[in-house]
Amino acid sequence: MHELGIASSVLQAVKTEAARHAGTRPSKVGIRIGELAAIDQDSLRFCFDAITRETEFESLQLEIELCPRRHRCCDCAHEFVVQDYNFRCPQCASLDTQCISGDELELAFLEVEEYGTCTAGTKSTE
Amino acid sequence: MERVPLEQKVLSENDRVAAKLREKFQAHGIFCLNLISSPGSGKTSLLERTLESFSPRERVAVLTGDIQTENDAIRLRRFHFPVKQITTGGTCHLDARMIEKHLADWRLEDIDLLLIENVGNLVCPSSYDLGETAKVVVLSVPEGEDKPLKYPSIFFKSDLLVLNKIDLLPYVPFDIHAAADNARRIHPGIEIVKVSCLNRSGLHEWLMWLEQKRRAAKVVHQAVS
Numbered sequence: 001m002h003e004l005g006i007a008s009s010v011l012q013a014v015k016t017e018a019a020r021h022a023g024t025r026p027s028k029v030g031i032r033i034g035e036l037a038a039i040d041q042d043s044l045r046f047c048f049d050a051i052t053r054e055t056e057f058e059s060l061q062l063e064i065e066l067c068p069r070r071h072r073c074c075d076c077a078h079e080f081v082v083q084d085y086n087f088r089c090p091q092c093a094s095l096d097t098q099c100i101s102g103d104e105l106e107l108a109f110l111e112v113e114e115y116g117t118c119t120a121g122t123k124s125t126e
Numbered sequence: 127m128e129r130v131p132l133e134q135k136v137l138s139e140n141d142r143v144a145a146k147l148r149e150k151f152q153a154h155g156i157f158c159l160n161l162i163s164s165p166g167s168g169k170t171s172l173l174e175r176t177l178e179s180f181s182p183r184e185r186v187a188v189l190t191g192d193i194q195t196e197n198d199a200i201r202l203r204r205f206h207f208p209v210k211q212i213t214t215g216g217t218c219h220l221d222a223r224m225i226e227k228h229l230a231d232w233r234l235e236d237i238d239l240l241l242i243e244n245v246g247n248l249v250c251p252s253s254y255d256l257g258e259t260a261k262v263v264v265l266s267v268p269e270g271e272d273k274p275l276k277y278p279s280i281f282f283k284s285d286l287l288v289l290n291k292i293d294l295l296p297y298v299p300f301d302i303h304a305a306a307d308n309a310r311r312i313h314p315g316i317e318i319v320k321v322s323c324l325n326r327s328g329l330h331e332w333l334m335w336l337e338q339k340r341r342a343a344k345v346v347h348q349a350v351s
Contacts, residue, residue, distance in 0.1 A: 002218055002250035009136050017132060027127065031136060038249050038279035085275075085311040103282065105253060107132035 003040060007047035010107065011057065017110050024112035028061040034104035035069055069102030140254055143222035147257025150234060155347030157340045158240040160256050162280055163264035164273075165246030168290040170198045171323035172264060172332070173241060177205035179333055185236055189228055190243040191220040198243065208232060219250040222257060239340055248273070252280040259343055260285040267291040268298055271305035274312050281312040286319065286335060293322040 010031060018026045033039050041064050048062050069082040073089035074096040080089065087097050135141050151158050161169050173188060180186055187208040190198040199211035210228050212220060225242065242258065244251040252261075263284040265273050268291065274281040281287065287309050295302065302320065309316050319335060321328035 002253060005217075006136055006253070009139065013132065013134065013136070013138070017130060021128075021130070024128070030132075036279050036282050038252050038277070087314060099282075103279070105136045107134050107136055109132055110130045111127055112130065113127050 003043040004047040006039060007044055007051055010048065011051060013107050014060065014110060018112065021112045024114050026060055026110055027113045028063055028111040030063040030065065030108040032065045032067050032104040032106045032108050034067040034102040036103040037105045039105060065108065067101060067104045070100050071097040072100045073097045137253065140222045143226055144255035144257040147222060147225060151257060151259065152347065154234040155344050156234060156237055156240050157343035158242065158258045160242045160244060160258035160261045161264065162244045162251045162261060163246060164248050164269060167264045167266040167269065168323050169243045169264050170201055172288060172290065173202055173243060175323050175326065175329055177202060177207055182206060185238045187232060187237045188241045189225065191245045193245060214245060218245055218247050219254050220244050220256060221254045225256050248277040248280055252283055260339065262286045262288060264288045264290050267294045267300045271301050271308060274308040278312045281309050281316065284316060286317045288332060289318060289320045291322060292320050292328060293325045
């Protein structure tokens with residue numbers, strides 16, 4: 001239900017960043033969402049479409065990278081993806097492992113195009 | 127086409143305000159709790175039992191969030207500590223700005239324990255940092271022991287799990303060991319206390335935990351000041 005707020009924050013960040021790139025328009029924004037971030041990506045896409053529709057950001061694409069939960073072993077420093085809540089280190093079998101990622105809710109990148117450049121789906125000038 | 131790296135939190139504005147609040151809390155030696163659960167798990171009841179255990183000299187204040195009504199604040203004001211209701215008017219969580227706004231006319235010098243009761247919701251509040259020292263998640267017996275697996279985020283981010291309504295254990299199929307195991311599968315280091323706000327069992331452990339954390343916050347405060 002809070003995905004609308006998240007979508008608004010993403011759009012706000014796009015506007016702020018886009019203002020720094022005169023003569024361009026933002027075409028794609030990339031975000032990272034961890035599996036522990038409690039964000040539903042379908043709901044986020046729905047909200048993002050709703051708030052950009054019939055605005056200058058209508059053609060702005062949203063790219064979502066889903067990030068799994070990762071742990072680092074405190075004994076052998078091996079890093080691994082946690083599946084099915086199994087926190088045991090696959091390399092040395094230690095149970096002393098720490099979560100190092102998986103709760104991301106981050107902006108990764110913004111792609112901007114110069115005005116006049118053809119957009120995706122049309123003939124490229126490049 | 128040019129790709130610009132952004133590398134910032136989506137909620138960076140909320141996080142900025144939360145960091146400011148956290149700094150203020152630390153500067154004043156305030157231990158701040160963000161209490162989160164589904165609606166009806168007993169957050170307000172836990173606060174009632176907590177406030178009634180304090181002597182009137184305790185420097186405690188409460189912010190309580192709901193979508194509508196002043197009902198919770200009315201319940202909590204009976205104990206004569208400062209209480210403010212935050213009605214979000216539809217928003218399903220509290221955010222750092224709401225906390226900042228509602229604290230504006232309180233003297234932080236007069237507080238060393240700030241209890242924030244979030245809007246009843248196991249999902250959204252977990253994304254919004256309020257500047258708290260710790261998050262506490264409340265799970266009640268009738269909700270079922272698989273809640274931690276269904277809503278991992280908040281169990282992952284909480285320091286303490288309060289298992290409430292244990293007086294109902296004889297009447298409902300709830301495996302309390304499975305509930306604790308599930309919470310530890312998500313967050314191996316999570317602490318757990320089992321309480322009943324109705325018959326008051328287990329409340330001593332909860333109050334001990336609170337007291338310990340409060341003292342620790344004070345020690346940090348004295349060490350830096």
